[in-house]
Amino acid sequence: MSTKLGKRLALIAVLVLAPMTLAQPSGELVIYSGRSEPLIVPVIQFFQQQTGIKVTLQSGSATALANLVLQEQPTPRADIFIANDAGTLEFLKLKNALQPYISEQIKKIPEQFRARDGSWLGVSGRSRVIMYNTKLVKPQELPNSVFSLTDPQWKGKIAMATTRNESVIAWVTALRLVKGDAFTKEYLLKLKANGIVTLNGHTDVRKAVGRGEFSLGLVNHYYYHVELRDGSPVGVIYPDQGPNDIGVLVNAAGAAMVRNAKHQREAQRFLDFLASPEAQKLFAELNFEYPLLPGVPTVPGVRPLETLKLMPVRLDELGQELEKTLKLLDEVGLG
Template sequence: MSGSSSDSGRPINRYAATSVRAAAKRNSGMASVETISINRGMGLVSAQETVPKRSTRPTVIRSNRRVMVYHPSSSFYETILAESQAVDKALGSLTKSDYFSMLFSPSASDYGGAMSWLKKLALVTAFVLVPTTLAQPWGELVIYSGRSEPLIVPVIQLFQQQTGIRVTLQSGAATALANLILQEQPNPRADLFIANDAGTLEFLKLKDALQPYISEQIRKIPEQFRARDGSWLGVSGRSRVIMYNTKLLRPEELPKSVFELGDPRWKGKIAMATTRNESVIAWMTALRLVKGDAFTKEYLLKLKANGIVTLNGHTDVRKAVGRGEFALGLVNHYYYHLELRDGSPVGVIYPDQGPTDTGVLVNVAGAALIKNAKHVREAQRFLDFLAAPEAQKLFAELNFEYPLLPGVPTAPGVRALETIKRMPIRLDELGKELEKTLKLLDEVGLG
């Protein structure tokens, strides 16, 4: 339903916040005005609405960027709490999946009152539920996704089932889509971008092509897996591991550290993906940050001297190791699981797990809201959905990845994220380091 509506059947005037102020001045005899700030992620959105003074019933006002519950009595904040039952009744059937956390922040003099109201409200319920009958209709969400379609379509289907929001999906190579997003600024077609590594998301952030969003649900994803400023959200985790062919190597022969792979005994036995691959670049950046530039350069030169073979992508690597063409392959952990599922004799090593070791890099596949997106509300809803347990499980399981929401289990046979020693770096540090890594790769001359 669009246009004006209220639960009492009286029209609610909808204005942009700026025009309301003028209208309130002109019509101060007939309208009572409340100033309400609603916490929408990072930013506080101030909104004003006029509501007919004679209305005695709670009124929900919802527009593109804001949700308000207005009670037209003298003491708004106390009344809304006392009469929350009445609010429920007036609102009719509620939909649980549609919620907004709200922060009422009136003028400074009312601040204490509002805060005590907030505390009381927090005891009753964390959310104000809004019936879909009063909602503005959802628009169509346009997603650009670098994830292979079988890994994202079931997730989108679940979202559509839960919300009724129509989604248009454009799939492709993440870097190509990232460039398309840049070309389409400041009038983008896509609302949301899904990428398979934090670096691509961070790249768009540094190009000022994303807009921040953080919600209560998103805060539940550990901080190291999302951008500090809310520009992107990690959705699933993948670690850099070594996979091996069990017919070529006995357990006692296995390396325990990636740094052993520079040893001449591994000459000609290792495959990795091309150094144009985002996951590979992110890993090398992480090595630089943890071990330093000089050490990393020396290590990469050793790998080169050992004749490490760089293949087109990780799928080539896992298949080559599966066929026994290489004893070892440097991959993301799910490639091991995919090759195992194909019936190949492969095992996995989580390297550098000792007390003084570096740990492995855990990178993320993630999503971000595009700057100037036309369907901000829908994209935010999708991000909240991705951070919630059901989608976390599905998104991760489809590719044997780690859910990032604590407490959500991994797929059977996949090691739990909590049991893995991880490199002590934040993923949003990798983006600005990219160029130095590329320069180092040029110097080393790895393909």
């Protein structure tokens, strides 16, 4: 996780958010966030309105910020770390850089979406789906499994994000855990032989499928919804949903308190806030994601989490497998 650190640090920007309330200022909180700012700033502003706590937000690449959290121990500048996937949070937990916290509100988030010991909390869910261009693929041709993507009919017609992307890495780890290392390596080699193209990120994938440059794209489900909102002819497949199939991976964006955080009370309030119905509703509305607090609805048009068959992995299993997955991906050389 330390490769490319220098380059990625250049992308980090700092934003101080003034409380939008006349309430007495009551404490401070420093947040490092790997989420894109439009998806987290409204949540933080809402928190400031409710609490009067002054938040300093530093946004950037989740990997670079995770490395910064590690470097700053044992006197961290950040109180809270936010990541787009559970793997990065688990990575920090295993390096002993997180401070466990569990409350009655946090316990309402299902166990599979948070660390067993309270080190981190999943705040919104995203599933790995296949999006397709409806002008290029007929309904009867649609694949219903990720394992059909090695079929010659899709040669050169599939795009995915680079295997350095955290969501892709988590998906490969989940495949390893469910299907084994040998099977997973062979599957990825077959995808490579079938001419799958890796692009810089998921936004490139959704746009390329939307423009008709590729028939299929492997993405997180919200990229399909964003491309549809942009007016492109796209559809979505939730793969591997049959009785003998492996299910889809649902990963979580999440947050954690940093070990030795200076503002522990404020950090606890922030984590409780993220698990609250109000914040959960906001997460769902901002990015088509699944709220993880039971009872909070997904936005209309998004297939609810309860209707999906999920891959049988706990998100806190993914972090300790990271090194092995990176090694396997190196061997496969998908790009």
